[in-house]
Amino acid sequence: NAGVTQTPKFQVLKTGQSMTLQCAQDMNHEYMSWYRQDPGMGLRLIHYSVGAGITDQGEVPNGYNVSRSTTEDFPLRLLSAAPSQTSVYFCASRVAGGNEQFFGPGTRLTVL
């Protein structure tokens, strides 16, 4: 199994541009989440999904959209990038009823 994969690894955007961060998992996990990690801080939850077709907001959802059309994929969309969205983004998944979250390698995003 590849586990949780994220693309791209690195991305530079200009203010106002939009883009989609991709996340996929091949473990048939129902739960998927997006976090952002800023220097010297822990991870903060952006959005999460408990299954295909179901999403909910986390702690810092503003400026981001998500959808979950399949169990495997959970893309994160930045609608109009801002410098405050410069961060490292992690996708994670877990099985329903479980506790351990499996993390992807992260996407490092810089917004100029």
Next chain:
Amino acid sequence: SQQGEEDPQALSIQEGENATMNCSYKTSINNLQWYRQNSGRGLVHLILIRSNEREKHSGRLRVTLDTSKKSSSLLITASRAADTASYFCATVPQETSGSRLTFGEGTQLTVNP
């Protein structure tokens, strides 16, 4: 705001020594988890302790939980250079689903050979 707060923020020890990291949290929890993050990588789950447990062991890891003080500690015994990483506690509040993990700010552990 961060639910979990780790202490110390940074810890530097010699190989073979024990490393202790502490985590405090604010609300009642369902469980508390510890994760490790190597530089430039994603987080890896280490150990989970439930709210009705006081101590748990896994290999060289020992976790304690004191719900009355809303605190937890992670002890790594006989540390190795490969243990160098950031360590995060994460809590699952009682009133939320398991997906709403709330992370602390982490402790950066450096183990010198």
